Amino acid sequence: MVKIAVVVGSTRPGRRSKQVADWVLARATARGGADFEMLDLADYDLPLLDEPMPPSLGKYQHEHTKFWAATIARFDGFIFVTAEYNHSVPGVLKNALDYLYEEWNNKAAGFVSYGSAGGVRAAENLRLIAGELQMADVRAQVALPFATDFENFTTFTPSTAAEEALEPLLQQLIAWATALKTLRT
Template identity: 50%
Template structure:
């Protein structure tokens, strides 16, 4: 079954396919004429001509143009009370704080209070209606790359992160991502699924990945204490993210 939606202006429900394809094809006029008969001239009064609609939210200017350094966001992947996700993200921030080749910032998804996806228009339209969406869009637009802190939940990425990604599209295009994951299997399955989502958002994702085990890198499954071996995999991953972020800035 094709999903249908009712557009807020009161139009009849239609499929997303029809919404995206209802523009006239190039070379076709609004009025068709029979073969051999000249098409009548149609004049549209100025007052009735549809006005061009610009997106409400546009991606910010490329941060590399300001200081020559890529701007990288460490994005949390959970907001559940008692989650260890933010403590892992804060550890990542502390490890990269001394780098001089990038500006790094911690972005906590919980700060945006995003409900279950409730925008009426597809994200590609950038026709955002809700203040929380607009704030999330503006923040993501600031960055050249991302480090997602991902936990595995039901053999996939956590719902808070996948929901947040569903709100946006263009804000992520032609940027880069790396992953710090954790779980009973190191979060490997969560990242596998997340890579597929990011590919659709046109985000390049580096090969190197940091994986922490709930059994070896957490005390009592609650206090983050990474082993030296697993902690040592962070720097090579960040190196890739930074270098790729610089490269992708040239094609945006």
């Protein structure tokens, strides 16, 4: 069975990404078809990229990078839960992606975004980053506007549309993660 991480892509105080990631993880686990696990960037002490060699060489020198690499290597796919900050992804998520290369290669990626316009610009930025990291991003995505999916713009209350959008994302992600696993073995 493939292993998929639900990545909490913000560490900001008062972040909404943990609420959204908890929902994704609960729905995904109940659905089944893969082993799902939470991966909260707040639990990793990754300073701004401080490796002297390009990640594509895989010559990591710092223990925090080696630990991060071993963590990411365990997974076959990822659901990135991201806020939209200034029409893009939170810096902490970009930094975490930039640390590694081979550990991301030939793995599936799906996106659950949120923000004033559903976070769609952050998801589009992630698609570009995923492509460069040789990840296969699935077409289905979940976009959560503050106006419809967050009570008082703070408490996550998924709409029927959000609930319905998650299933195709999970279906596509599991299929692609399963298919891509054969490229890595």
